[in-house]
Amino acid sequence: xxxxxxxxxxxxxxxxxxxxxxxxxxxxxxxxxxxxxxxxxxxxxxxxxxxxxxxxxxxxxxxxxxxxxxxxxxxxxxxxxxxxxxxxxxxxxxxxxxxxxxxxxxxxxxxxxxxxxxxxxxxxxxxxxxxxxxxxxxxxxxxxxxxxxxxxxxxxxxxxxxxxxxxxxxxxxxxxxxxxxxxxxxxxxxxxxxxxxxxxxxxxxxxxxxxxxxxxxxxxxxxxxxxxxxxxxxxxxxxxxxxxxxxxxxxxxxx
Amino acid sequence: xxxxxxxxxxxxxxxxxxxxxxxxxxxxxxxxxxxxxxxxxxxxxxxxxxxxxxxxxxxxxxxxxxxxxxxxxxxxxxxxxxxxxxxxxxxxxxxxxxxxxxxxxxxxxxxxxxxxxxxxxxxxxxxxxxxxxxxxxxxxxxxxxxxxxxxxxxxxxxxxxxxxxxxxxxxxxxxxxxxxxx
Numbered sequence: 536x537x538x539x540x541x542x543x544x545x546x547x548x549x550x551x552x553x554x555x556x557x558x559x560x561x562x563x564x565x566x567x568x569x570x571x572x573x574x575x576x577x578x579x580x581x582x583x584x585x586x587x588x589x590x591x592x593x594x595x596x597x598x599x600x601x602x603x604x605x606x607x608x609x610x611x612x613x614x615x616x617x618x619x620x621x622x623x624x625x626x627x628x629x630x631x632x633x634x635x636x637x638x639x640x641x642x643x644x645x646x647x648x649x650x651x652x653x654x655x656x657x658x659x660x661x662x663x664x665x666x667x668x669x670x671x672x673x674x675x676x677x678x679x680x681x682x683x684x685x686x687x688x689x690x691x692x693x694x695x696x697x698x699x700x701x702x703x704x705x706x707x708x709x710x711x712x713x714x715x716x717x718x719x720x721x722x723x724x725x726x727x728x729x730x731x732x733x734x735x736x737x738x739x740x741x742x743x744x745x746x747x748x749x750x751x752x753x754x755x756x757x758x759x760x761x762x763x764x765x766x767x768x769x770x771x772x773x774x775x776x777x778x779x780x781x782x783x784x785x786x787x788x789x790x
Numbered sequence: 791x792x793x794x795x796x797x798x799x800x801x802x803x804x805x806x807x808x809x810x811x812x813x814x815x816x817x818x819x820x821x822x823x824x825x826x827x828x829x830x831x832x833x834x835x836x837x838x839x840x841x842x843x844x845x846x847x848x849x850x851x852x853x854x855x856x857x858x859x860x861x862x863x864x865x866x867x868x869x870x871x872x873x874x875x876x877x878x879x880x881x882x883x884x885x886x887x888x889x890x891x892x893x894x895x896x897x898x899x900x901x902x903x904x905x906x907x908x909x910x911x912x913x914x915x916x917x918x919x920x921x922x923x924x925x926x927x928x929x930x931x932x933x934x935x936x937x938x939x940x941x942x943x944x945x946x947x948x949x950x951x952x953x954x955x956x957x958x959x960x961x962x963x964x965x966x967x968x969x970x971x972x
Contacts, residue, residue, distance in 0.1 A: 544953075547960035552880075553934035553941045582963040586935045587872050589916045590834035594826045599843050603821055603850050607814045610854070 542572055550579035696748070698785055700727070700766045707759040709739060711752040711766075716744035719770065726775045727752055728783075730765040737761065741775040763789040802867045810857035821850055824868065828875045835879035835936050845882065849875050880938035919969040923962060930955050931962040 545562045548554040554562060566572055694715040701710040711727055719725065724743055728736040740755035767783040769776075800808075800819065808816030828849050832842035849871060920928055929948065933939045941959070945952045 544956035544960045547963050548934070548941050548956060550963065551931075551934040551959065553939065553944070553959065555940040555942065578967070579960075579963050582967045583935060584872065585916050585966045585969075586920075586931065587831050587876055588913055589920055590830040591827055591913050593830050593833050593842075595829040595843060595846055596839075599825065599829070599846055600818065600821055602843075603847055604814055604818055606847065606851060607817050607854050610851075611812055611814070 542569075543575070546572060546576050547579050550576055550583045694748075696785060698727070698766070698768060698787065700787065700789075702729070702763055702766070702789065704760060704762050707757040707761065708754050709752070709757060710754070711740065711742075713742060713744060713748075713750040713752075713768075715748045716750060717748065718744060722773050723770055724773050724775060725750070726769050726771040726779075727755075728767045728769065728779060729757060729761065729763050730767055732762045732764045736767065736779055738775055738777060739766070741771065765789055806853075806857050806867060809854060817850070817854055820853070820867070824871050825850070827868070828871050831872065831875045832879050835876065835883055835938075841882065845875065845879055849878065876935075884938055915969050916966060919965055923965065926950070927958040927962050930958045934959060 542562055542565055545554055545558055549559065549562055566576065696713070696715045696717065698714075699712045701712075702708070709729070713725070716725060724741040726741045727739040729739045730736050737757065738755075739757060740752035742750035742752055744750045765786055765788045767779075767787075768785040769779045769781045769783050771780055800816075802820070802823075805816040805820050805823075809820065825846060829842055829846045832845040832849075833839060836842050836845065852874065853867075853871070920931075923931075926948070930944050930950070933944045933947065934941070939947065941952060941955045944950070945955045948955070950958075
């Protein structure tokens with residue numbers, strides 16, 4: 536069975552707004568990449584609009600017209616201004632045939648949906664770009680090979696591994712900066728743990744230090760709203776562990 | 791709708807432009823032109839004349855308040871009215887389902903009052919196709935479009951297997967398409 540055949544009946548349901556749940560999600564994923572099914576969906580939406588035309592006949596009572604115009608006049612008085620002017624758009628003839636109306640419904644649906652989706656995506660994209668640039672600036676400043684990283688320590692003392700965790704509990708965002716970490720043997724990684732106020736340690740990412748002993752972890756997958764009691768680092772098998780399997784080599788209490 | 795020659799009456803665009811300038815006379819003309827279409831859909835979905843009047847009022851007030859929102863890329867007034875009416879009616883219906891079971895809603899379609907011959911012919915064809923469908927097929931189409939039920943809800947309500955509901959809905963839409971293109 537081809538993908539198109541598989542989705543043909545779901546497309547009809549979707550055109551009527553009758554598809555839900557996982558099936559709808561699966562179809563929408565397919566629609567993103569299938570032009571044929573996009574076209575068929577639009578056609579089925581036009582077909583569905585025929586159902587609306589089948590209702591034509593009843594007329595509203597005369598009082599409805601008076602009610603509307605009364606409300607319009609009242610709203611105009613209360614606002615003190617006329618509605619904004621609009622830009623003329625692609626009107627169908629006022630007495631369009633059923634076929635034209637159906638065609639316009641299909642076009643309107645398609646374009647309206649696309650415009651709304653595009654505007655939403657553009658807004659999200661811009662916001663994400665801004666956030667990403669800010670995060671990149673921060674991380675670059677802290678981790679770039681060109682950055683001057685100076686750790687003050689007692690004279691003649693060997694550099695000690697250090698970790699700094701920046702954690703925002705409300706969003707679950709975390710930035711962790713490591714320095715002076717010794718390289719590990721093959722098959723081992725450092726793993727960062729969020730120690731919650733109650734409950735078991737939560738994995739917060741693994742890392743291998745670079746040649747300078749530095750590493751970063753940016754926004755590992757963490758639940759929102761978890762208050763951190765402390766952060767800790769253990770040495771774990773490559774890929775990390777769901778729970779610590781060794782004693783921490785570094786621990787820091789959350790202030 | 792009206793029987794007047796389109797060259798003798800203002801276009802939708804001209805009327806909406808006037809509405810956007812605060813011309814309630816133009817609003818009245820648009821109401822005369824489309825109120826029956828809006829009311830018919832609302833009545834069909836809601837099954838209650840009072841609620842259909844309320845929705846008619848809401849849809850046209852939405853037009854009054856949002857004339858400026860229309861732009862060159864969004865299409866015509868008639869389809870906007872049709873789609874917004876159906877969708878808002880479904881919203882209303884779904885919110886009050888606990889009060890009135892869908893199956894209890896009385897349906898009412900008066901005889902065709904369109905005087906436009908072509909339009910009336912198409913509407914007649916559509917109705918004819920619907921009437922000619924097996925009841926099980928017509929019912930699932932109407933439950934989806936006019937009651938806003940999902941296919942799972944339709945299957946539960948009718949006792950038909952999910953796959954059968956899907957097949958009947960698609961076949962029904964294709965039958966309507968065939969009717970229009972014939």
